[in-house]
Amino acid sequence: MNNDAFLAACRLAIGEAHVLTNNDDKAAYLTDQRQRYTGEAIAVVKPANTKEVAKLVQLCAQHNIPIVPQGGNTGLVLGSVPDQSGKAIVLSLKRLNRIRAVDPVNHTITAEAGCILQHVQEAAANAGRLLPLSLAAEGSCTIGGNLSTNAGGTAVLRYGNTRELCLGLEVVTAQGEILHGLRGLRKDNTGYDLRDLFIGAEGTLGIITAAVLKIFPQPKAQLTALAALQTPADALRLLTLAQSHCGATLTGFELMSDLCLQLVAKHFPQLQFPFNQRHPQYVLLELSDNESAEHAGSLLESVIGAALEQGICQDAVLASSSIQSRALWQLRESISSAQAKEGKNIKHDISLPISRIAEFIADTDALLQENFPGCRNVTFGHLGDGNLHYNVSxxxxxxxxxxxxxxxxxNRVVHDNVHRMNGSISAEHGLGALKREEILRYKSPVEIALMKTIKQALDPLNLMNPGKVI
Structure with missing residues (x-):
């Protein structure tokens, strides 16, 4: 059958208005978030519910049409855009945007894959609960995308990655069948963990259409501080100190080099820098306390006081209001935007054993300066879980x-050093098409073979986001 017959069947399945074939209509779905790559597609299809997703997948299987699932298209590794062959469709999940249920007693929220992360956070908050998944793109990224890349964010230290927040999934398989797994159970020891196969698979094994996510009691207080330090090694000392003082109330611990905040000051001068002088490194700490603001304040003051007394940090500011806290977080969250305004750069989303982060930064900075004199390292990230955004301008x-x-x-210098220190070349962005070949240098043949076996078993026609991950 030709594409005309396929498109006619798609229009019949979901309505003509939701099958986009005009180049202008398709354009926004074909270019990656960084505006560096544009693919081609037969059409962009926009189903409204899981049954329509399943019908479209069945049609693709019948007509041998590859499928590129897409949520908010905020990814950085070319995982949610098609290649330039023009053989695939983009299946946008944006119309699957309902909050299906909030269960404050079970502490769960059930959301469809096209829900914007921020909207799910708000739905949880309206029920007096917290969805702790939080990242810079939360106003545009979707739950399906978060799950398909196992997104991390700023609260992984306390709550874990998206995988740890997910209790159940609804998935359309490569055959167009629906896996009904929205059970919301914390214990279910009845065989293989199918849920975890699809989380982090970047749409290569099936299409996530809904999820049950953990939510938590809203903290009674969230307090923030920004500490100025000399070295990443001092930041690790501060992390150990903060964990010993605060335990599970420590929910954020973000490292930023001075160059990060210099770029923020340059491109966002309206954001106030809180210190009278510059320092080589900064750490943003956040405590979330279920007891009281006074208790949280006492903990934070004791940590910062001990750090100053021990010479771990040189200066610090403690936010005394939610407005001041928001201002400190804005400095952190504006780094990526400031980099974009500064111009093109080479991004690395890496993870390392926390104990080796300072060593990695020192060694890799030196190697890059030796081989690429004058390059500027914009290093920031979630120090508490070992995830660095080690970007080179x-x-x-x-x-x-x-x-x-x-x-x-x-990339070779950075990734080889990551591998030497038992790290990963992708911490929270996934592999997509960008790192598909690169990962072959670092994963063992056994791991690659097992991944290919799983792919072949679940998607024998290789129609689910082909050319991504493996």
Missing amino acids: PPLNIPAEQFIERQAEI
């Missing part, structure tokens, strides 16, 4: 395009 005197041409060389 061009020297000031070299055009960005010329520097980007050496990306493969720079």
Whole structure:
């Protein structure tokens, strides 16, 4: 059958208005978030519910049409856009945007894959609960995308990645069948964990259409502090100190190099820098306390006081209101936008054993300066869970395009050092198409073979997001 017959069947299944074939209508779905790559697609299809997703997948199987599932299209590794062959469809999940249930007693919320993360956070808050998953793109990324990449964010230290927050999934398989797994159970020891197969699979095994997520009691107080330090090693000392003082109330611990905040100051001058002088490193700490603001304040003051007394940090500011706390978080959350305004850069989303982070930064900074003199390291990330965004910007005197041409060389230096220290070249962004070949250098043949076996078993026609991950 030709594409005309396939498209006619799609229109019959979900309505003509939701099958986009005009180039202008498709354009927003074909280009990645960083505006560096544009693919092609037969059409963009926008089903309204799980049954319509299943029908479309069945049609794709019948017509041998590859499927690229897409949520908010905020990914950074080309996982949610099609290749340039023009053979695939983009299946947008944006219309699957209902909150199906909130169960405050079971502490769960059931949301469809196209729900914007921020809207799910708000629905939980309206029920007096907290959905702790939080990241810079929360106003546009979707729950399905968060699950398909096992997103991390700023609260992993306390609550874990998206995988740890998910209790159940509804999935459309590669055959167009519906896996009904929205049970919301914390204990279910009845065989293979199918849920975890689909989380982090980037749509290559099936299409997540809904999920049951854990929610938590709203903390009575959230307090924030920004500490100024000399080195990443001091940041690790501060982390150990904060954990010993605060335990599970420590929910955020973000490392930022001075260059990060210099870029923020340059491109967002309206954001106030809280110190009178600059320091090499900064850590943003947040406590979430279920007892009281006074208790949280006492804990935070004791940590910062001990850190100053022991010479771990040189200065610190404690937010005394939610407005001041928000201002400190804005500094952290504006780093990626400031980098984008500064120009093209080479991004690395890596994870390491926490104990080796300082060593990695020192060694890799030195290696890069030796091989690429003058490059600027924009290093920030979730220190408490070992996730660094280790980004490399061009020297000031070299055009960005010329520097980007050496990306493969720079990646080799960074990724080889990550591997040497038992880390991962993708902590929370996934592999997509961007790192599909790169991962072959670092995963063992046994791991790759097992992944291929799973892919073949669940998607024998290789129609689910082909060319991504493996």
